[in-house]
Every structure is written in structure tokens, then in C-alpha cells.
Amino acid sequence: MKPSMRGRQVGASAARFARLFALSGGKVAQSVGAKLFIILLVSIVALVVVVGGVSYSVSGDVIQKQVSKAATQAVSQAMDRYDLVFKNYETMTTQILVDKDLQSNLDELKNNASLDAYGQLEKRRKIEEIVNRYFLTDPTLASIVLFDDAGQLLHASGTVSFPKPVKDEPWFKQAESLNGKAVWLESKPTGYSPSGGIPSFGIARQIRSTMTSQVLGMLLVEIRLSVLSDSLAALELAEGSRAFMVGPSGRVTVPTEGQQIEGEPGIALNTPEGVASGSDRVGDKLVVWKRSAVNGWILVGTIPVASLVKDTKTIFNLTVVMVVVAVAVAVAVGAFVVWLVGVPLMRLRNLMQEGARGNLTVRMPSRRKDEIGQVTASFNQMMDQITELVRQSYASAEEVKQTAVELAEASRRTERSAREIAAATEEIASGATSLALEAEKGNDITYQIGEQMKQVIASNFEMGKSAAEVRQSSEQGTEYLRELIGKTNDTEKMMRQMSEKVEKLNESARSIRKILDLLENITKQTNILALNATIEAARAGTAGRGFMVVADEIRKLADQSRQSIDVVGQLIETIRREMEDTVQTIAAAHPIFEEQVRAVHETDAIFGQVRERMAEFIRKLDETSASIAGLEQSQQVLTAAMANVSAVAEQSSANSEEVASLSAEQTSISGSLVEQAEKLERLSDSLREQLAKFRIA
Numbered sequence: 001m002k003p004s005m006r007g008r009q010v011g012a013s014a015a016r017f018a019r020l021f022a023l024s025g026g027k028v029a030q031s032v033g034a035k036l037f038i039i040l041l042v043s044i045v046a047l048v049v050v051v052g053g054v055s056y057s058v059s060g061d062v063i064q065k066q067v068s069k070a071a072t073q074a075v076s077q078a079m080d081r082y083d084l085v086f087k088n089y090e091t092m093t094t095q096i097l098v099d100k101d102l103q104s105n106l107d108e109l110k111n112n113a114s115l116d117a118y119g120q121l122e123k124r125r126k127i128e129e130i131v132n133r134y135f136l137t138d139p140t141l142a143s144i145v146l147f148d149d150a151g152q153l154l155h156a157s158g159t160v161s162f163p164k165p166v167k168d169e170p171w172f173k174q175a176e177s178l179n180g181k182a183v184w185l186e187s188k189p190t191g192y193s194p195s196g197g198i199p200s201f202g203i204a205r206q207i208r209s210t211m212t213s214q215v216l217g218m219l220l221v222e223i224r225l226s227v228l229s230d231s232l233a234a235l236e237l238a239e240g241s242r243a244f245m246v247g248p249s250g251r252v253t254v255p256t257e258g259q260q261i262e263g264e265p266g267i268a269l270n271t272p273e274g275v276a277s278g279s280d281r282v283g284d285k286l287v288v289w290k291r292s293a294v295n296g297w298i299l300v301g302t303i304p305v306a307s308l309v310k311d312t313k314t315i316f317n318l319t320v321v322m323v324v325v326a327v328a329v330a331v332a333v334g335a336f337v338v339w340l341v342g343v344p345l346m347r348l349r350n351l352m353q354e355g356a357r358g359n360l361t362v363r364m365p366s367r368r369k370d371e372i373g374q375v376t377a378s379f380n381q382m383m384d385q386i387t388e389l390v391r392q393s394y395a396s397a398e399e400v401k402q403t404a405v406e407l408a409e410a411s412r413r414t415e416r417s418a419r420e421i422a423a424a425t426e427e428i429a430s431g432a433t434s435l436a437l438e439a440e441k442g443n444d445i446t447y448q449i450g451e452q453m454k455q456v457i458a459s460n461f462e463m464g465k466s467a468a469e470v471r472q473s474s475e476q477g478t479e480y481l482r483e484l485i486g487k488t489n490d491t492e493k494m495m496r497q498m499s500e501k502v503e504k505l506n507e508s509a510r511s512i513r514k515i516l517d518l519l520e521n522i523t524k525q526t527n528i529l530a531l532n533a534t535i536e537a538a539r540a541g542t543a544g545r546g547f548m549v550v551a552d553e554i555r556k557l558a559d560q561s562r563q564s565i566d567v568v569g570q571l572i573e574t575i576r577r578e579m580e581d582t583v584q585t586i587a588a589a590h591p592i593f594e595e596q597v598r599a600v601h602e603t604d605a606i607f608g609q610v611r612e613r614m615a616e617f618i619r620k621l622d623e624t625s626a627s628i629a630g631l632e633q634s635q636q637v638l639t640a641a642m643a644n645v646s647a648v649a650e651q652s653s654a655n656s657e658e659v660a661s662l663s664a665e666q667t668s669i670s671g672s673l674v675e676q677a678e679k680l681e682r683l684s685d686s687l688r689e690q691l692a693k694f695r696i697a
Contacts, residue, residue: 036337041330048326053319068275071237071288071301076273078235078243079290079299082228086294090182092134093205093221096144097180102130106216107209110148128155142191142200142222146207147172149215160193160222175204175218184295186247187225187254199225201253228254237288238303246289246298253297269298277305293546344372348379360387394688401684408677415671457628464618464625475611478604485600492590492597499586502579509576516569523562530555 096102108115109123127146135144135157143158151167166172171192175183183204191197200222207216228245232254235243245254246269273290284305291298344366351362360383366376530551537548 036334036341038334040334040337041327044326044330044333045323048322049319051319068286068288071241071286071303072273072275072290074235074237075243075288075290075299075301078231079292081231082297082299083292083294085227086184086292089203089221089223090294092138093182093203093219096131096134096219096221097205097207098210099130102127103210103216105130106146106154106207107214109154110214110216124155128157131155131157140224140227142198142224143193143220145220145222147218147220149217151218154217156193158197158222160191160197161195162193164194166218171202171204171220172218175206178206180206180208182295184297185220186249186251186297191222192220193222197222199229201225201228225254229256232256235301237301241301241303243299243301246300248296269300341372344368344376348376351379355383355386360390397684397687401681401688404677404680404684408674408681411671411673411677415674457625464622468618478608478611482604485597485604488597488600492594495586495589499583502582502586506576506579506583509572509579512572513569513576516565516572520562520565520569523558523565527555527558527562530558 105123105126109120109127112119115123131144131146135141141158143156143160145156145160145162146154147162147166148154151165151169151172153162156162171183171185185192185202185204187199187201189199191200192202202220202222204221205219207219208214209216232243232245233256235241237243242256244252244256247253250269269289269291271291274288276287277284286303286305287300288303289298289300348364351364354362363380363383364376366373368376533551534548534555537544537551
């Protein structure tokens with residue numbers, strides 16, 4: 001994706017989020033869309049960061065392991081070559097020690113007391129010729145020096161000189177204690193001559209007579225340090241690597257660039273060979289070393305960790321780029337989710353608030369078929385029903401008002417007529433009193449019956465509504481129970497499969513145990529073979545020392561393998577016991593699941609019965625409503641009959657006192673009826689004012 005296109009997408013996402021902020025009234029953190037946006041953003045960015053970090057770390061470790069393996073092999077091969085060089089120099093010193101001419105001249109010079117000064121000078125000249133022959137044939141030698149047993153200089157080939165006896169030098173004493181064995185001397189910047197020289201290391205050996213084992217003197221061979229330092233400089237383990245040698249004293253004896261002879265190596269080297277991590281003023285480094293089998297010197301190679309992992313910076317940079325891309329993608333996806341879910345919900349909320357303020361004309365158009373679309377359709381249907389209810393109530397209020405006006409007018413005319421009749425028929429008023437009283441009682445009873453009928457109708461309506469809700473809840477409960485039955489059957493099937501898989505794992509654990517027993521027997525046999533090899537190497541003496549070390553390492557590896565096999569066996573046994581416990585737990589849970597299935601089926605049957613009973617109840621309730629409607633019509637007929645009775649009483653009032661009394665009573669009733677009609681008119685006006693708050697068109 002091009003940067004410009006990504007920028008436009010991020011800008012569009014930001015615009016959508018701004019519209020969401022405006023719709024939510026500034027409370028973005030409280031909206032569902034904003035929460036989904038934040039969750040998506042954090043999840044995607046965290047996943048990319050974790051994957052990139054793990055990739056960067058793992059790639060660095062893999063590179064270090066591969067380089068350390070290659071470096072270990074290179075250092076080992078280089079040390080083998082240096083051991084061959086050391087052995088060649090030891091062989092050369094052995095040839096010098098057993099040289100017959102040199103032995104003869106040294107013996108004469110030491111034991112022949114009859115030699116005069118010339119004879120001694122002649123012997124020294126012959127010794128010089130013999131030593132120079134060896135010295136001149138090998139250009140890597142810095143000097144070959146012979147001392148007598150008192151440390152006095154006999155001869156020195158090269159440019160060195162020893163004006164004082166070297167009897168008290170540490171290397172001289174060490175060579176004396178080894179009785180002719182080679183002593184390797186660590187390098188010095190100016191060699192071992194007090195007069196100074198070139199950087200060199202050396203070999204010192206006591207010279208003994210091959211015939212009598214008498215000490216004849218001391219041999220010191222100094223070797224140019226460049227023999228080792230030049231080849232070490234050419235040893236390339238990796239970019240920026242260095243190689244140097246450390247002597248038995250723990251100090252650098254063959255330095256590399258940036259080091260000094262007798263300097264500190266900067267790391268502990270306690271094993272014959274190995275790989276470790278260290279650090280210095282430059283930074284972290286990987287250290288590889290191997291000890292020489294000839295003189296005990298240690299070849300050390302150091303590799304800067306920074307040079308190994310520099311290529312992994314590409315992964316780090318790619319991770320940073322992917323984080324930026326992930327943020328852009330997360331913003332775009334989050335904005336889309338907000339637009340898909342949050343915006344419709346906020347629009348629906350605003351429309352509901354508008355409806356709560358009385359605007360019943362609000363509707364929310366939607367063509368979606370998901371849950372949002374279903375909620376929108378339900379909202380529109382609800383608003384249609386409320387609008388229809390308000391419209392019908394408004395029409396009913398108008399009719400009530402019109403009826404109240406007509407009733408009030410009729411009551412006024414009746415009041416005027418009653419007064420005229422009362423004035424004209426005062427003589428017969430007393431006779432009409434009883435009839436008027438009875439008519440009044442009948443009218444009151446009729447009014448009470450009317451009020452009670454209204455209460456019955458309202459109660460019947462509420463009962464129908466409640467019955468419908470109970471029926472709907474019963475149907476929903478039945479549906480939930482069917483889903484629960486399906487989920488319970490699936491769970492029972494999964495538990496059965498889990499039991500079978502655990503049993504298979506138990507069989508695999510037994511097979512692994514058999515393999516571990518076989519490995520343990522092999523380990524025991526390896527241990528016995530290593531012990532036999534150690535015994536044979538001990539019999540071979542010095543020649544079998546290296547094989548003894550290998551055999552001992554094999555025996556140690558066999559012991560370690562046996563211990564590891566024991567640990568694995570214990571783990572396998574623990575896993576097997578836990579799997580058996582799991583099988584028992586699953587078996588115990590199976591009857592519980594069966595009981596749960598039976599209980600769910602029984603509950604489903606009960607819900608079915610409730611649904612049938614509620615259907616029957618609704619049918620009976622409909623019949624009751626029809627009966628109440630007929631009763632209401634009868635009440636209206638009764639009201640009409642009472643009105644006829646009042647008319648008859650008016651007609652009779654002309655000739656009887658009872659009619660006059662009824663007329664007077666009728667006058668009072670008409671006044672009260674006028675008041676009730678006016679009150680009904682005021683109530684209808686109040687109802688119309690309340691309904692006027694709702695806008696339905």
C-alpha cells in the first residue's frame with residue numbers, strides 16, 4: 001500500500017471517529033464502539049510487538065549458537081595445529097639433549113679436570129658448532145642457550161647474553177625439578193635475556209647424561225613470538241573477532257592487537273575447553289577456548305556479540321515498520337467497527353430520546369439483516385404502535401368532550417323543564433317523590449354498575465396482556481431448553497472422546513516407560529564400557545592419557561543420561577497417574593450428565609404444559625371479554641329503561657303530587673349532572689392537552 005493511500009485511510013478513520021465523538025456527546029470512552037476500537041488497536045499492536053520481539057530474540061540466539069559451534073570447531077582445529085608445533089619444538093629439544101657429540105663435550109667439560117684452558121676452549125667451540133647447527137636450520141628460533149648445572153652461561157646462539165648466573169630464576173628451578181622434562185616458558189616482551197631481545201617464548205630442559213644420568217647442564221630454547229602471533233592474527237572466527245593464548249599463570253602469553261603480553265584475559269578459563277559470554281569496555285562478547293594437551297596453554301577466541309546480531313537489526317526495523325502499519329490497520333478496522341456498530345446504536349439512542357420528548361414521528365431507516373437491523377425494525381414497530389395508541393386516545397378524548405358538552409346542554413334543558421313542571425304541579429309533587437327517589441336509586445346503581453364494568457374491562461385487558469407475556473416467556477424458555485439439550489449432548493460426547501484420548505495417552509506413557517528401561521540398560525552398558533576403557537588407558541600410561549580423558553567424559557555422560565532417564569521416568573509415572581485420575585473423574589461425571597439430560601427433558605415437558613394451559617387461559621379470557629361486552633350493552637339498556645321511568649314520572653307529575661316531588665328531585669339531579677358533565681369536559685380538555693404533547697404527524 002502506498003503511503004498516500006495509507007494516509008487517506010487513516011484520515012478517513014479519524015473523521016469517522018470524530019463523527020462518533022459528536023454523536024456520543026463527547027463521552028467516547030463510555031460508548032461500545034470506542035471500547036471495541038481500543039480493544040482492536042491494543043490487541044493488534046501488542047501481537048505485532050510480541051511477534052517481532054520474539055523473532056528478534058530467537059534469531060539472535062540462533063546466530064550466536066551457530067557461530068559458537070563453528071568457532072569452537074575452528075579453535076579446536078587451530079589448537080591441534082599448535083599442539084603439533086609445540087611437539088615439533090619438544091622433539092627438537094630432545095634431539096639436542098641426546099646428541100652424542102654434545103653429550104660427550106659437555107661430559108668432558110664437566111668431569112675432565114685435566115683439561116687446560118685451551119682444551120676447555122676447544123670443547124666450548126665444538127659445543128657452539130653443534131648448537132649453531134640446530135639454530136641456523138630453524139629461522140623461527142630466537143636463541144639456543146646452554147648453561148652448566150650452576151647456572152653459568154656456556155654458550156648462547158643469537159644476540160642474547162646472560163652475564164649473571166640464572167640458578168635462582170624460577171624457570172631454572174622448575175626445569176631442575178622435572179629431571180629433563182620440557183618446561184614451557186610463557187612469552188616476554190624482551191625474551192629471557194637480561195640484555196634484552198625480541199618478544200619470544202621458550203622451552204627449558206635439564207641436560208642429563210644418557211649413560212650415567214648425571215646433570216650436565218641446562219638447555220634454554222627461545223622461540224620467536226611471531227611464530228604464534230602471526231597465525232593467531234590470521235585466525236578469523238567472525239567479523240571483529242580476536243584470538244590470543246593464555247598461559248598457566250592465567251595471563252596472556254600470545255597477545256593479539258590491542259593486548260599486552262602478561263595482560264589479563266578478562267574471563268575465567270577453568271575448563272579444558274568451552275564457550276561462555278563475557279563483556280569488556282567495548283561491549284558483550286562470545287568467548288571460545290581450548291587448552292593445549294602439550295603445554296597447558298589456552299587458545300582463546302573472542303567474538304563481539306554486536307557483530308553477530310547486526311543482521312538481526314533488519315528484523316527489529318521491520319518490527320517497527322509493522323507496528324506502524326498495524327496501528328494504521330487497527331485504526332482503520334476500529335473505525336469500521338465503530339461505524340458498523342457504534343454509530344447505529346448512537347443514532348437509535350438519539351431517536352429514543354427524541355421519542356421520549358414527545359416526537360412520535362421519528363423512525364430509523366435500515367436495510368441490514370443482522371441484530372442491529374432487527375433492533376431497528378423493533379424500534380420502528382414500537383413507535384408505530386405508540387403512535388396509533390396516541391391517535392386513538394386523542395379521538396376518544398374528542399368524543400368524550402363532545403358527549404360531555406351534549407350531556408351538559410341536555411342536563412340544563414332538563415333542569416329548566418323540571419323547574420317549570422315543579423312550579424306547575426306543586427299539588428302533585430309529593431306524590432311523585434317516592435317515584436323520583438326510586439329512579440334516583442336506580443340511576444345510582446346503574447352508574448355504579450357502569451364504573452365496575454369499566455374496572456372489569458381494564459382488569460380483563462391487563463390479564464390478557466400478562467397471559468400473552470407468560471406465553472411468550474414459556475416459548476422462549478422452551479427454545480432455551482432445546483439449545484441446552486443440544487449443548488449437554490455435545491458435552492457428553494466430548495467427555496467420552498476425552499476419556500478415550502486419555503486412555504490412549506496412558507498406553508503411550510507405558511510404551512515410553514519401556515523405551516526408558518531400554519535406554520537405562522544401554523546407559524549401564526555404556527558406563528561399564530567407559531570404565532573398561534579407563535582401565536585400558538591407565539595400563540597404556542602416558543600414551544593412553546587422552547583416551548582416558550575421553551573415556552572419563554563418556555562415563556560422565558552415561559551417568560548424566562542415567563539421571564535424566566530417571567527424571568523422565570518419574571515424570572512419565574506422574575503423568576500416567578494423573579491420566580488415570582482424569583479417567584476416573586470423567587467416569588464419575590458421566591452419570592451426572594445423564595441426570596442433567598433427564599432433568600432438562602422434564603423441564604421442557606413442563607414448559608410445554610404451561611404453554612398449552614396459557615393458550616387455554618387466553619381462549620377463556622377472550623370468551624369472558626365477549627360476555628363482559630354483552631353485559632355492557634345490557635347496562636346501557638338498563639340506563640335507557642331508567643330514563644324511560646323518569647319520563648313516565650314527568651308525565652305523571654301533571655296529575656299527582658308524587659310526580660311533582662319527582663320533578664323537584666329531577667331538578668336536583670339535573671344540576672348535579674350538569675356539574676358532572678362540566679367536570680367530564682374539563683377532564684377531556686386536560687387529556688387532550690397531554691396528548692397534544694405527542695407529535696404524530
